[in-house]
Amino acid sequence: MKKIILGLPAVLLLVSGCSKTDDFTPDAGATGEDVFKTACVKCHTPKESGYYFDLDSSMANIAAISKQVNEGSMAMPSFPKIQGETLHSLSEYVLANSKTR
Numbered sequence: 251m252k253k254i255i256l257g258l259p260a261v262l263l264l265v266s267g268c269s270k271t272d273d274f275t276p277d278a279g280a281t282g283e284d285v286f287k288t289a290c291v292k293c294h295t296p297k298e299s300g301y302y303f304d305l306d307s308s309m310a311n312i313a314a315i316s317k318q319v320n321e322g323s324m325a326m327p328s329f330p331k332i333q334g335e336t337l338h339s340l341s342e343y344v345l346a347n348s349k350t351r
C-alpha cells in the first residue's frame with residue numbers, strides 16, 4: 251500500500267514533466283535577476299538562508315546552468331528563448347545565489 255502511495259506522484263511527475271517547453275521570452279535588457287524572479291521563482295523559492303540552490307559541483311558553473319535552462323530536465327521545462335547575454339547573466343545570478351555541495 252505504501253508503495254502505491256509513494257509511486258503515484260512520481261508517475262504523475264514523469265507524465266506531466268517530460269519534455270515540456272516554456273516559451274517565456276525575456277524583455278530586452280532584462281537582468282538575470284529579473285528573469286529569475288519572473289520565470290524561475292515559482293518553482294525555485296529561496297531556502298531559509300536566502301539562497302536558491304544546493305548545487306552539485308558538476309552543476310556549479312555557467313555552462314551547466316545554461317544547459318539546464320535551455321534543455322530542462324525530466325522535471326523542469328526547457329526555456330529555449332532565454333539566450334545570449336540574458337542567459338549568461340541569469341546563470342551568473344543563479345550561481346551567485348547558490349551554495350555548492
Ligand code: HEC
Binds near residue numbers: 293309325
Ligand atoms: C515548473 C517548475 C520549474 C521552473 C519554472 C524552473 N525550474 Fe529549475 N528545476 C525544476 C526542478 C523540479 C528541478 C530539479 C530536477 C532536476 O534537477 O532535473 C530543477 C532544477 C534546476 C537546476 C539544477 C539544480 C541542481 O541542483 O542540479 C537549476 C540550475 C535550475 N533548475 C534553474 C532554473 C532556472 C534558472 C529557471 C528559470 C529560467 C528554472 N530553473 C525554472 C523545476 C523548475
